[in-house]
Amino acid sequence: MAIAPVVGKLRKRLLTDLSIAFGIGTAGAYAFWYGYHLPSIKKRDDFYIKYEASKA
Numbered sequence: 001m002a003i004a005p006v007v008g009k010l011r012k013r014l015l016t017d018l019s020i021a022f023g024i025g026t027a028g029a030y031a032f033w034y035g036y037h038l039p040s041i042k043k044r045d046d047f048y049i050k051y052e053a054s055k056a
Helices: 008-056
Strands: none
Touching: none
């Protein structure tokens, strides 16, 4: 009884792991950018527009 050689297992697993990591990383980056960063920038800009209007 011979054990079959394991060929290409590591490469397939590595590609799967990298693909999942990049996918989750990209999704996280989009969530941060559109869920937190852009709304905070808009809030800041609105404050300064209102501030400048009240100064004038």
